[in-house]
Amino acid sequence: MTQNNRTDVVIVGGGPVGMLLAAELRLAGTSVVLLEQLPERSPHSKAFGLHARSLESLDRRGLVERFRDGARSWNNGHFAGLDVWVDFSLLDSSHGYALLSEQARTEELLEAHAKESGADIRRRHTVTAIDQDADGVTVAATGPDGAYELRAEYVVGCDGARSIVRKAAGIGFPGSGGRVTARLGDVVLADRDNAPMGMERTERGLLFCVPLDDRYHRVATFDFGPDKKNPEESLTLEELTASMREIWGTDHGAHDARWLSWFTDSARQADRYRAGRILLAGDAAHIHFPVGGQGLNLGLQDALNLGWKLAAQIHGWAPPGLLDTYDAERQPPARRVLENTRAQIALMNPDPDVTPLRELLESLMRIDAANRHIAEMLSGVNVHYDLSAGAEVHPLVGKFASDLPLETADGTTRLAELLRGGKAVLLDLTGGTEVAAVQREWAASVADATRVTSVAAAGTDASELAALLVRPDGYVAWAADRDTAPDRVRDGLGTALRTWFGKS
Numbered sequence: 001m002t003q004n005n006r007t008d009v010v011i012v013g014g015g016p017v018g019m020l021l022a023a024e025l026r027l028a029g030t031s032v033v034l035l036e037q038l039p040e041r042s043p044h045s046k047a048f049g050l051h052a053r054s055l056e057s058l059d060r061r062g063l064v065e066r067f068r069d070g071a072r073s074w075n076n077g078h079f080a081g082l083d084v085w086v087d088f089s090l091l092d093s094s095h096g097y098a099l100l101s102e103q104a105r106t107e108e109l110l111e112a113h114a115k116e117s118g119a120d121i122r123r124r125h126t127v128t129a130i131d132q133d134a135d136g137v138t139v140a141a142t143g144p145d146g147a148y149e150l151r152a153e154y155v156v157g158c159d160g161a162r163s164i165v166r167k168a169a170g171i172g173f174p175g176s177g178g179r180v181t182a183r184l185g186d187v188v189l190a191d192r193d194n195a196p197m198g199m200e201r202t203e204r205g206l207l208f209c210v211p212l213d214d215r216y217h218r219v220a221t222f223d224f225g226p227d228k229k230n231p232e233e234s235l236t237l238e239e240l241t242a243s244m245r246e247i248w249g250t251d252h253g254a255h256d257a258r259w260l261s262w263f264t265d266s267a268r269q270a271d272r273y274r275a276g277r278i279l280l281a282g283d284a285a286h287i288h289f290p291v292g293g294q295g296l297n298l299g300l301q302d303a304l305n306l307g308w309k310l311a312a313q314i315h316g317w318a319p320p321g322l323l324d325t326y327d328a329e330r331q332p333p334a335r336r337v338l339e340n341t342r343a344q345i346a347l348m349n350p351d352p353d354v355t356p357l358r359e360l361l362e363s364l365m366r367i368d369a370a371n372r373h374i375a376e377m378l379s380g381v382n383v384h385y386d387l388s389a390g391a392e393v394h395p396l397v398g399k400f401a402s403d404l405p406l407e408t409a410d411g412t413t414r415l416a417e418l419l420r421g422g423k424a425v426l427l428d429l430t431g432g433t434e435v436a437a438v439q440r441e442w443a444a445s446v447a448d449a450t451r452v453t454s455v456a457a458a459g460t461d462a463s464e465l466a467a468l469l470v471r472p473d474g475y476v477a478w479a480a481d482r483d484t485a486p487d488r489v490r491d492g493l494g495t496a497l498r499t500w501f502g503k504s
């Protein structure tokens with residue numbers, strides 16, 4: 001519990017990732033104080049979409065309907081602005097589409113969720129210093145009543161690209177970039193009717209233009225030229241319209257900018273996500289060019305991976321090394337996103353020599369299997385973790401568990417619904433004695449067996465699957481088929497329960 005100036009976890013930063021992590025930690029019974037420097041959420045949205053893996057995960061917390069309510073969805077996305085669309089309907093997912101959810105709305109819904117979960121959210125609180133020792137972390141902050149200190153077991157930096165937490169922990173942030181200057185504005189276009197839609201690559205750069213509402217368009221120019229902006233200077237409307245004319249030949253009468261921003265193709269990743277009692281998630285851990293709409297989605301998955309593990313550590317039942325699996329599991333997906341955004345930048349280069357490469361890729365994307373590969377990459381559906389520890393495991397282990405339709409004693413349900421409480425689920429689809437016996441044995445060895453919910457159910461599809469152990473983040477920790485030998489069920493399930501959910 002939070003007592004005066006003590007709490008289990010301090011989260012620095014109340015962007016989307018910090019808010020989701022706060023809710024996850026509360027769901028797992030940990031006290032959380034979230035410190036956010038801004039007095040209120042920004043009305044301007046950087047991100048616009050939620051991809052399939054985020055939607056699948058939100059479904060596993062009972063949130064997806066809130067996000068879908070009144071929001072448009074679409075089946076197509078783009079890769080490097082190629083002329084052939086990425087087709088998300090090819091995904092093997094219960095949410096094979098992208099949802100139009102502006103970041104301001106995503107943040108609003110996640111903040112409401114964090115508050116409902118009981119997180120202590122403090123706005124106008126700026127963290128100024130962090131110092132860890134063997135017993136905990138001291139966080140220095142300035143709030144409306146002045147400077148104060150908080151003491152926590154752990155601190156998570158969800159404080160974005162310039163993370164003070166990352167710097168305080170001495171975590172490196174190596175990477176590349178500096179070739180592209182992107183200038184972005186939410187503007188009114190005088191000749192709106194003639195404005196192009198989507199991405200246009202010219203000999204001088206790339207232009208992005210989409211309508212936001214009845215009045216505003218989002219326009220961005222990607223400038224590959226040698227002149228770089230001074231990092232201290234903000235963007236002006238004049239500079240944006242000059243860049244539009246330079247790249248596009250016209251600025252379409254852009255005026256009345258309500259938001260202007262600029263960024264580069266800087267792609268960096270923290271060299272570790274944990275330094276003792278300090279962890280990083282979201283943009284504090286990885287940044288890249290915002291192409292393909294991936295950064296926020298990637299950060300949400302960090303939060304879902306970290307929340308239950310950190311809570312287990314704080315509750316004292318985490319098996320050795322559990323918290324370190326956060327770094328091991330979440331570094332590779334971010335590395336792959338950095339790689340695919342670098343590939344997209346290379347493909348967007350106005351150099352005419354790149355054009356044949358684009359045409360070649362477009363021809364590949366007309367093949368469903370190739371198109372699906374890109375769709376899985378952008379949507380995060382290709383993410384699976386190597387949980388084998390070198391042993392031979394069921395092919396589902398480490399993959400995101402499909403949303404199985406189920407018949408239980410309490411009626412019809414889905415696996416996604418069983419995961420809403422944020423606990424692991426042990427699903428016995430055969431009513432066999434082996435799974436129940438192993439579960440009982442494990443339950444007798446731990447102080448609180450409710451950290452794994454056991455459910456006997458009949459699958460309503462004709463799958464060969466006999467049993468499944470699913471982690472709170474929806475990934476399969478162990479699985480057995482109907483023809484798996486009883487001794488393999490005993491050994492495999494017993495090991496998986498102890499490995500992921502403790503033995504005391």
Ligand SMILES: Cc1cc2nc3c(=O)[nH]c(=O)nc-3n(C[C@H](O)[C@H](O)[C@H](O)COP(=O)(O)OP(=O)(O)OC[C@H]3O[C@@H](n4cnc5c(N)ncnc54)[C@H](O)[C@@H]3O)c2cc1C
Pocket residue numbers: 012013014015016017018035036037038046047048049103125126127128158159160161163164184263281282283284290292293294295296297298299
């Ligand atoms: C133009 C653009 C378009 C994008 N489009 C997409 C998209 O379509 N899809 C997608 O998935 N991603 C997109 N992204 C990326 C996405 O916006 C980020 O990945 C996302 O905002 C990261 O969330 P976060 O919570 O990690 O960090 P942030 O959103 O950066 O939040 C960090 C928070 O920490 C607070 N903070 C910082 N320092 C302190 C401190 N010392 N004390 C207290 N609080 C502090 C900040 O005020 C901020 O609220 C886009 C990015 C840009 C720039």
